[in-house]
Amino acid sequence: MQNSLKVAKWEMKRNLKNKTFVIGLFITPALFILFFFLSSLFSSDSDDTENMTVYINEDLGIFEEIEALNAEYDFGWDLHSTDVLKTEVTEVNEAYTAYLFINEQSLEENRIATYTSDESDPLFPGQLQALTAPLQMLKAKGSGLNEHEINQLMEPIVFVEGTNQGAAVGEDNTVTALENSWESLLPGIFAGVILLSITFTGMAIFQSASQEKKDKIAEIILSSLTPSELMQGKIIGYFVLGLIQVAVFVTILLPFIIWQTDIPILEYLFVPRTILFVFIALLSYLMFAAIFVGVGATMSDVSSAGNLQGFVMMLPFVPFVIAGPVISNPDGVIATVSTYIPFTAPSVLLMRLSLLDSWPWLEIVISLVVIVLSIFIFMKIAGKIFKVGILLYGKNATPKEIWKWIRI
């Protein structure tokens, strides 16, 4: 164990002194922040320069209400009341300009005559939909309904599933539901970040194991320690490197996100489920680390990876492929089955647990057992492959040879 820690320390020191690694450590959060600013730069650009100038010709006294809506939804319209007649406007030549003609007749026909310039805010047609509510209200009032009847009429009809019959669905509820979803998603996203970054750091083990062969130093190192100590040392070393990566991510991005958004992140993050999620992420690392270190030892050159080795490199990406079906239906067949497949189990489990309201405990337990068992088996196999493979200089092992080593 002491020797493994020495190897771990060495791998860490070596990587932390390596420029490529250090740059990689900071480049991802830096890119994240850069893109955030770039996108907000572009969107604020559109706010400043592409605000719509909207001329409204109306005789229903609705102008103030539209102004209020404009302010409430932050459309940024430059509103003007106008007397220009519909017949005078056939074409809008000024960019980012629109004319609305609202009168009794248009209300009657349910058609608001609208003229928009060729160049306009793409969001504008959607924004216009906000006007339908006050207009309908106006129309209902005009037909002599009282306030209560109007409210009854305008209330949307909701289909309520199962047992939640008592709960009334209103605007207030949807807002809390949205916040609740952040509350349940955040631990999952956090664990997902850990899972991804340590799994990807884990892929460096692959490189490191094959480097050992490429540099022909394996035999010198193995004169001081056993192959399994070397293997464990690499796994531990890259694990800590992965955690360092996560720590850098969190210390840079978390304050940034807290500053830029008003989601109470820390409050949502410090919940018991986060512990389980992070635990799943760590298990995922151990599993892929075992696979990578074993397969890495069969190759003397990463660039000449064979089919088998290339296939193994792809394994961590499999969950991305099935992420769509899993997220859209967390209780579906694909989601359930992939919870039991070692390579996809950790990620899919994370996705499902973040999305599901009631946890399928049995499935969770089975899945965790599958993950732990496969870690155990993969570690055993990797140990066998590593022991022989690490000394096989100058060529990549074939699947047949690897199978032979496993059986010994």
Add this chain to the structure above:
Amino acid sequence: MKTLLTVQNLKKSFKDKEALKGISFEVYRGEIMAILGPNGAGKSTTIRNIMGIMYPDSGEVHFHQQSGEGIPKSKIGYLPEERGLYKDVKVMDILLYLADLKNYPLDKAKRRIFMYLKKFDLEGKENTSVEELSKGMSQKVQFIGAILHEPELLILDEPFSGLDPVSQEIFKEEISSLAANGTAILLSSHQMNLVEQMCDRLFMIQHGQKVIYGTLDDVKKQYASFKCILHGQNPPALLRKIPDVDRIEYNGTRSILHLPKGVIPHYWLKQLPDELDVQELHINRISLHEIFIDIATDKHLISQKGGSQDAEFLEGSKMGNET
């Protein structure tokens, strides 16, 4: 002399090929023991089995005066035949790492690193990246890594390959001085002249089997008969008249007369015919190199057969081996 390592009846097979067929030898403290043999004879396999990098099918490797089971890895220095260093690290870092793996105190290691870098003409290179070193320099760093932790047993597999004569000489002196200070050294090499100059005892294997085992002098006495190199205008007919000659190699004015085993050189000299033209005359034992080639080519001692065809072939293969 104290025995440090005993190898007993080591056997190892790969697939259906028997690589080692029962190898036994001992290494003593303070001696240089050479393990010789042609490529593929089983030298590196033997060494790897001693180091626990491979496990023998049967047989025993025993380290004497050891507390505890297993291989005392921290007391062994090992320079494998297939060797290299991590490329993207500094010389000092890699050497300290290797010392650390051997549980050697780091401050002491640091002092010794500076001392050896200076000794091997690498002064000031401690912060150089390994990838910037030439092959020879890198070999020296590997050698420092093997001896840094003051091992009791030093195993060197082809330490001289790829070195220039100056560096070979530095290595040779260092190895000899380590042995003089009590380190047991197991050395495998193809540089027969160096082995002949350095080693106390030797073990030669061929096809995974012992061929010769003993002190250098004994081996020479046992296997190396004398040869007489004669320069001068001598017709073959005249030379053939000389008694006690196994075979003769003619090479223009230079002839080599191989004497049979047991011939005493100064007695033999007295029988040379008077009409012999002697410009120059040397009498030597056959060198280790020649014994080696003899065994490697499965001829098993030239003196028993004779015939110049063999001899010419021998010359040829000797040339090939020296390049």
